[in-house]
Amino acid sequence: MPRRQEGRQGRSQRAMSSAISAAPPPPLTPARSATEESGWSNPLRDSADRRLPRIAGPSGLVIFGVTGDLSRKKLMPAVYDLANRGLLPPGFSLVGFARRDWEHEDFAQVVHDAVKEHSRTPFREEVWQQLAQGMRFVQGTFDDDEAFRQLSSTIDQLNKSQGTGGNFAFYLSVPPKFFPKVVQQLKKHGLADAPEGAWRRAVVEKPFGRDLESAQELNALVHDVFEPDQAFRIDHYLGKETVQNILALRFANQMYEPVWNRSFVDHVQITMAEDIGIGGRAGYYDGIGAARDVIQNHLLQLLALTAMEEPASFDSDALAAEKTKVLSAVRLPKHLGRHTFRAQYTAGWQGGAAAIGYLEEDGIDPASKTDTYAAIRVDIDNRRWAGVPFYLRTGKRLGRRVTEIAVVFQRAPHSPFDSTATEELGANAIVIRVQPDEGVTVRFGSKVPGTSMEIRDVTMDFAYGESFTESSPEAYERLILDVLLGDANLFPRTEEVELSWKILDPIEKYWETHGTPAQYAAGTWGPVEADEMLERDGRSWRRP
Known part of the structure; x- marks a missing residue:
């Protein structure tokens, strides 16, 4: 220097x-x-x-x-x-x-x-x-x-x-x-x-x-x-092109918005997974944890954009009004022990190399209860989303680096096909990939070529890198320019920040008084108990 x-x-x-x-x-x-x-x-x-x-x-x-x-x-x-x-x-x-x-x-x-x-x-x-x-x-x-x-x-x-x-x-x-x-x-x-x-x-x-x-x-x-x-x-996530594309996908296209509601959607999963540990951030991270670091801001903002009603316009006041309205309607489940979960990574293998556990990281108290993995379920009490659970999860030292929003649809109410024909068919889904492979994937069933009737999942994929000649600007480019222009569209307002804490605070208080975090090996997709959290609802986490 x-x-x-x-x-x-x-x-x-x-x-x-x-x-x-x-x-x-x-x-x-x-x-x-x-x-x-x-x-x-x-x-x-x-x-x-x-x-x-x-x-x-x-x-x-x-x-x-x-x-x-x-x-x-x-x-x-x-x-x-x-x-x-x-x-x-x-x-x-x-x-x-x-x-x-x-x-x-x-x-x-x-x-x-x-x-x-x-x-x-x-x-x-x-x-x-x-x-x-x-x-x-x-x-x-x-x-x-x-x-x-x-x-x-x-x-x-x-x-x-x-x-x-x-x-x-x-x-x-x-x-x-x-x-x-x-x-x-x-x-x-x-x-x-x-x-x-x-x-x-x-x-x-x-x-x-x-x-x-x-x-x-x-x-x-x-x-x-x-x-x-x-x-x-x-919130640099709001400056990402794919996050802004949520608004274009929903409100510029007739084919999506009519099915973007409780009549067709089974549940929504919002994931931010990192394949790295805490690095040199022990001084900041210990005592904060995954939920405060990511769910309170990034994931609840993604939830708001995914679930909000159409704004009257795309100026900052109209956008903030709709995000505030939907965050105000978020409700926590009655049994936080069944529908929220936290854990810490232990030693394992990441990308072919040995990785140490969280408690062995430099600067971390060996008795720390800080979560490096957090998963929660929330519901939205309004006409559009009543009965549709939103599952949010984030973690460090997971299987790969990925951030995505998966809108998973209900299965067809009636199937004329034999059960053997559709045994490999999953639920339809629209997956918005925020990073690293920015784009949108639509998953649906299609017949396998051949003389028999067999249906499997296939995907149609839109990728920014393949559809546009200009590369997406970095989030901070857009956000710094917006500051200089006085354009507050992509910046959380006071009400949004405080509503997000109102959602997370009861969960953090519950965790403080109910035992210690579970464990998961570095390089995996999190603890078994988090899988069981969704299994109790008859669902399962996606493996991005």
Whole structure:
């Protein structure tokens, strides 16, 4: 990692040798932001054609915790990819805030290396030169008033030199325990107060609390400084193309929505499986667990998009209203011991290599009861879904990495075929694959070629990679651009976050007072007891 060195000229030549050269003309005409606060205009955006690219107006991004893995692997590459696609204004500015003893040129070199290693789009020198002109670094800690005064001065300078118009988003890529301090410092030093005609926004990474009470405290703190429409809570799953495709699949096609209800659907399974362990995240993960880490945010958001009613429009208010309505209708089963389950992975084999158990991971308390696998059943008390169970599961060190939503249909009410003809026929299903093989699979029965009547499951498959020539943008590309545009469609609202905790809190409290987690070997699909949980309902988990 770079350090401060003598010889400012040498650093400048190393990291930004030609960054001060004249910038090339932007590849696309900058467009008006969603809130139109910056005054940036583009005649093309005055049309109603949503196929035109959405381009951010004059703006900048400040990243707190810029030295962390999230920033290096996701945020900085996403900023470059947006610039490379012509979706950022020519004077876009990127400010890093961290404790490292760096100059601006050191920070530029870090961004350069991160982009080279992790960006989705090809590296282009002319794009990098233009982007590098707006990069600045502020050294300090979160309780350092002088550092925040320097940050304020840096933003003022960028307004003049880069034409950012006073529009800045503050990305809190820091552990949750630092959220209060950073937000209070932004308020104390006037950074949350936008100049007239400009905007200021805060971006908060998950987790949004660890239970309902802490989530409410965090929401109150953020809203004491930023208005609700200025606070963006990032759930990166909502930025994935396939998640957004749930809305297209349901509401742009006549063939699916008529059967998307209790009259035809038997049950729904939502799975997020990981084939890795906790890695170096022991400090965060232990005491949090799989349910708080994944079910409370990612999986309940997927449930809301799968089960909600058609919104009046696709603006943020209409989408949030329907998601809030369906989350309000979620009900837990009466017997949590029969319909929820948790477990920890033990030593096993993963991808042909030996894997240690959770309790043997570095930094984990040998007496830890933290769940690395969680499965729950919930029901939705409304006319569309009454009697249809939704099964949610997540886990680490499972058979493979996959996230999917499986809508499993009821079997035909009457079959004219002999039982021997359909003994290998399963239930029809629509499977939305969120990752890694993005797409949709429809499973149905078909006759096997031959003289006898034998019916087996077959699939029709849509894959993004085969149907479209352009690769899907990374989730953070879409979400960062939406923040700069002021578009909150893909960001959970306060009500959604708190409703999700209301669903999960009773389960966590039950687990705390009822024994220890079960066990499952690394590389398997979870504990036997989780299979029994569905068997009691006459169903079984899919093996993706």
